[in-house]
Amino acid sequence: MKKILIQLDSDESSSVFDAITAYDAGVDHILQYGNIIPDHVRDLVFGAMFTRGEDDLKNSAVFIGGSNVTTGETILKAVTESFFGPVSVSVMLDSNGCNTTAVAAVRKILSVGSVKGKKIVILAGTGPVGMRAAGLLALEGADVLLTSRGLEKSEIARATVEKRFKTNISAAKVSSIEETEDILKDAYAVLCAGAAGITLLPESIWSGHPTLRVLADANAVPPLGIENTKTHWAGKELDGKIVFGAIGIGGLKMKIHRKCVAKLFTQNDLILDAEEINDIAKEIKD
Amino acid sequence: MKKILIQLDSDESSSVFDAITAYDAGVDHILQYGNIIPDHVRDLVFGAMFTRGEDDLKNSAVFIGGSNVTTGETILKAVTESFFGPVSVSVMLDSNGCNTTAVAAVRKILSVGSVKGKKIVILAGTGPVGMRAAGLLALEGADVLLTSRGLEKSEIARATVEKRFKTNISAAKVSSIEETEDILKDAYAVLCAGAAGITLLPESIWSGHPTLRVLADANAVPPLGIENTKTHWAGKELDGKIVFGAIGIGGLKMKIHRKCVAKLFTQNDLILDAEEINDIAKEIKD
Amino acid sequence: MKKILIQLDSDESSSVFDAITAYDAGVDHILQYGNIIPDHVRDLVFGAMFTRGEDDLKNSAVFIGGSNVTTGETILKAVTESFFGPVSVSVMLDSNGCNTTAVAAVRKILSVGSVKGKKIVILAGTGPVGMRAAGLLALEGADVLLTSRGLEKSEIARATVEKRFKTNISAAKVSSIEETEDILKDAYAVLCAGAAGITLLPESIWSGHPTLRVLADANAVPPLGIENTKTHWAGKELDGKIVFGAIGIGGLKMKIHRKCVAKLFTQNDLILDAEEINDIAKEIKD
Numbered sequence: 001m002k003k004i005l006i007q008l009d010s011d012e013s014s015s016v017f018d019a020i021t022a023y024d025a026g027v028d029h030i031l032q033y034g035n036i037i038p039d040h041v042r043d044l045v046f047g048a049m050f051t052r053g054e055d056d057l058k059n060s061a062v063f064i065g066g067s068n069v070t071t072g073e074t075i076l077k078a079v080t081e082s083f084f085g086p087v088s089v090s091v092m093l094d095s096n097g098c099n100t101t102a103v104a105a106v107r108k109i110l111s112v113g114s115v116k117g118k119k120i121v122i123l124a125g126t127g128p129v130g131m132r133a134a135g136l137l138a139l140e141g142a143d144v145l146l147t148s149r150g151l152e153k154s155e156i157a158r159a160t161v162e163k164r165f166k167t168n169i170s171a172a173k174v175s176s177i178e179e180t181e182d183i184l185k186d187a188y189a190v191l192c193a194g195a196a197g198i199t200l201l202p203e204s205i206w207s208g209h210p211t212l213r214v215l216a217d218a219n220a221v222p223p224l225g226i227e228n229t230k231t232h233w234a235g236k237e238l239d240g241k242i243v244f245g246a247i248g249i250g251g252l253k254m255k256i257h258r259k260c261v262a263k264l265f266t267q268n269d270l271i272l273d274a275e276e277i278n279d280i281a282k283e284i285k286d
Numbered sequence: 287m288k289k290i291l292i293q294l295d296s297d298e299s300s301s302v303f304d305a306i307t308a309y310d311a312g313v314d315h316i317l318q319y320g321n322i323i324p325d326h327v328r329d330l331v332f333g334a335m336f337t338r339g340e341d342d343l344k345n346s347a348v349f350i351g352g353s354n355v356t357t358g359e360t361i362l363k364a365v366t367e368s369f370f371g372p373v374s375v376s377v378m379l380d381s382n383g384c385n386t387t388a389v390a391a392v393r394k395i396l397s398v399g400s401v402k403g404k405k406i407v408i409l410a411g412t413g414p415v416g417m418r419a420a421g422l423l424a425l426e427g428a429d430v431l432l433t434s435r436g437l438e439k440s441e442i443a444r445a446t447v448e449k450r451f452k453t454n455i456s457a458a459k460v461s462s463i464e465e466t467e468d469i470l471k472d473a474y475a476v477l478c479a480g481a482a483g484i485t486l487l488p489e490s491i492w493s494g495h496p497t498l499r500v501l502a503d504a505n506a507v508p509p510l511g512i513e514n515t516k517t518h519w520a521g522k523e524l525d526g527k528i529v530f531g532a533i534g535i536g537g538l539k540m541k542i543h544r545k546c547v548a549k550l551f552t553q554n555d556l557i558l559d560a561e562e563i564n565d566i567a568k569e570i571k572d
Numbered sequence: 573m574k575k576i577l578i579q580l581d582s583d584e585s586s587s588v589f590d591a592i593t594a595y596d597a598g599v600d601h602i603l604q605y606g607n608i609i610p611d612h613v614r615d616l617v618f619g620a621m622f623t624r625g626e627d628d629l630k631n632s633a634v635f636i637g638g639s640n641v642t643t644g645e646t647i648l649k650a651v652t653e654s655f656f657g658p659v660s661v662s663v664m665l666d667s668n669g670c671n672t673t674a675v676a677a678v679r680k681i682l683s684v685g686s687v688k689g690k691k692i693v694i695l696a697g698t699g700p701v702g703m704r705a706a707g708l709l710a711l712e713g714a715d716v717l718l719t720s721r722g723l724e725k726s727e728i729a730r731a732t733v734e735k736r737f738k739t740n741i742s743a744a745k746v747s748s749i750e751e752t753e754d755i756l757k758d759a760y761a762v763l764c765a766g767a768a769g770i771t772l773l774p775e776s777i778w779s780g781h782p783t784l785r786v787l788a789d790a791n792a793v794p795p796l797g798i799e800n801t802k803t804h805w806a807g808k809e810l811d812g813k814i815v816f817g818a819i820g821i822g823g824l825k826m827k828i829h830r831k832c833v834a835k836l837f838t839q840n841d842l843i844l845d846a847e848e849i850n851d852i853a854k855e856i857k858d
Contacts, residue, residue: 001310002309002310004305004306004309006302012607012612013605013608013612013615013616015615015619016578016603016615016616016617016618016619016620016623017618017619017622017623018619019576019603019619020576020603020619020620020623020624020632021623023574023576023600023601024573024574024623024624028309029309029315029316029601030601030603031302031305031306031316031318032318032603032604033299035298036299040298040299043299043301043302044299044302045302046302046303047301047302047303047304047305047306048302048306050303050536051302051303051306051307051310051540052306052310060306250622254623287596288595288596290591290592290595292588314595315595315601315602317588317591317592317602317604318604319585321584322585326584326585329585329587329588330585330588331588332588332589333587333588333589333590333591333592334588334592336589336822337588337589337592337593337596337826338592338596346592
């Protein structure tokens with residue numbers, strides 16, 4: 001029986017990236033749907049639920065993508081609310097690559113050593129990647145501090161992460177080099193999760209930093225988030241610091257993405273969001 | 287040569303149900319088109335007609351779906367009008383599952399025995415499933431009576447069925463329990479073809495009915511069309527009556543749907559509407 | 573690794589013709605995108621560029637179609653501008669079949685003999701097929717004269733062809749039978765590239781013409797471009813003239829189209845427009 005993936009995308013043109021990755025993960029056929037809003041979801045998911053017998057339902061699955069993560073989360077809710085008891089299909093949320101990117105960054109940071117009790121700063125962490133990484137690192141026992149240029153924005157993100165991941169983190173407003181330097185005092189690791197093409201961490205701060213051990217950057221577009229690093233660095237040691245650039249993280253992200261899509265077709269009741277994707281990523285030898 | 291199905295759907299997002307069923311029927315690739323209006327049809331059908339040699343045209347076919355059956359019928363007309371003599375591809379109409387559902391219900395009723403000269407009532411029969419079942423049962427020799435809450439609506443449906451199937455049926459207005467009881471006098475079978483979630487036949491009428499032998503219900507959403515029955519009943523005997531619920535009919539519907547899609551690829555000039563789908567269904571061992 | 577073609581189509585419903593032809597050329601999966609405007613292109617092409625390693629990029633490719641050739645050319649520009657150095661995928665432009673049709677007509681004309689120094693008239697040549705055929709024939713050494721009913725239109729087409737193909741051609745206004753007769757004086761070949769259903773060359777002109785040796789017609793819809801010929805003529809000799817009708821050209825067009833799509837998947841840096849498609853067509857035994 002053919003493995004069929006239903007790609008629900010909130011953008012007008014559904015993602016080529018997600019489709020090619022799914023085919024490379026072993027999917028036989030993709031049904032691509034763009035411009036998806038939550039109202040469309042039930043009928044499409046019913047089409048997956050009622051075409052195959054219960055034993056065969058694991059061969060149909062749903063992937064949620066698109067650039068808007070909040071819409072993706074609403075679509076995920078609409079998908080799971082369509083299920084009737086055991087009549088369900090597996091579903092994965094990765095709008096804008098948020099889960100696979102955040103998990104890959106977290107796995108890279110953890111590859112250096114335990115983060116238990118250590119201070120980790122997520123610079124510009126109010127976006128989907130930053131918030132997911134913050135929650136996952138807090139669950140690993142780190143003292144996570146998430147920053148934003150706006151105090152209110154950082155507080156909203158903190159509350160959202162704490163509610164979503166049932167854990168505690170800190171938040172702070174950081175909008176200058178001085179504030180960046182202050183906030184990184186005693187930090188063990190830093191993750192730059194800001195917009196593409198914006199430097200968040202000047203070399204003057206990180207190069208001689210007494211406690212910083214791990215630096216990770218999710219921004220692949222120059223100027224990079226961490227000044228004077230390279231996107232392809234995948235654990236490069238420099239001044240006693242281990243540095244991961246966006247492409248250095250990206251290779252693992254692709255492996256995670258493919259493995260999760262493949263996993264969807266092993267049973268009919270998986271819901272793959274940040275935590276589940278993180279668990280699957282632990283099995284990957286990088 | 288790959289079997290390619292062109293799915294023309296009048297809804298914005300083309301049906302997942304129809305696509306998965308087509309893949310399960312052995313189609314190699316589906317080209318999905320949503321939001322189809324008759325004006326779009328000719329260029330798309332030309333693309334099927336002029337890409338392969340006449341001997342290979344049987345490997346391309348068209349499936350018409352979407353929730354609006356009237357639009358589906360107009361699309362079918364536009365498809366067949368695009369053909370030039372022998373340069374054609376096979377096409378199947380099953381908007382909203384109307385043909386496969388109606389045929390499955392009819393086959394279930396006939397599985398109990400001949401309907402020749404027997405009175406069959408289609409309750410709330412003015413929708414696509416009811417009208418198609420009415421026509422097919424009349425062609426089998428039954429005395430079909432189609433009902434609606436509105437007299438005019440029932441008359442329009444009667445005229446449409448008679449013109450479409452070149453046969454005669456009766457029609458009546460039924461809008462109360464008393465009228466339902468009256469209309470079922472001397473009836474051999476009843477098919478509930480109304481909207482989801484509306485009871486049309488109270489248990490008080492059917493349970494002790496002196497002549498009713500077969501009860502079929504196309505409504506899968508509680509409350510069911512026939513009170514105190516189960517959707518999964520597939521010929522259950524109760525008080526001397528044989529009962530078919532919507533899911534009991536649905537299994538056969540899926541077999542019919544798949545067999546018809548597979549049949550499309552055996553020649554390049556099939557036009558599968560109610561009668562042809564009924565003929566194909568006769569070959570299925572259920 | 574599966575061969576995946578990204579079909580970018582400027583029309584609302586992406587072409588069935590192009591999709592079936594691509595599957596027949598050996599593509600494993602097509603991702604179809606309709607309603608494409610240049611602004612959409614970058615993200616979609618990035619999805620092709622960043623999902624597979626450099627050695628595997630030849631398994632992803634882009635096809636540009638749709639009825640509007642000018643939009644197609646703008647989409648091609650947006651595709652190639654998305655590439656970063658060696659990180660690219662192969663791409664083919666064939667909006668409205670313009671390249672494959674023009675190349676097939678040119679190959680047919682050349683199959684009769686060299687055109688070097690010979691006068692070739694492209695009647696109603698301001699459309700995409702006419703302009704591409706004009707440029708390609710000029711590159712083969714022919715003295716090409718392109719006509720239009722409007723003087724200004726013919727001059728614009730001439731300038732466009734000269735700039736695009738870096739070669740010289742002539743242009744003239746032709747809007748009557750007398751002007752057609754005049755312009756064909758001393759001509760060796762004529763290609764009718766006008767709109768469907770319009771006769772451009774009356775039999776009275778071509779049948780007894782003293783120098784005309786090759787006649788080709790791109791119009792498949794009666795009345796044909798060349799009066800009293802047949803669309804399926806594929807090199808029929810008549811009064812010492814070799815005649816190619818639109819279907820006679822179309823068989824070769826299909827071979828060229830399929831071979832070019834197959835070629836896309838042999839390396840990751842092909843850009844297949846008129847000249848490259850013409851070069852590939854030379855390898856085809858017709």
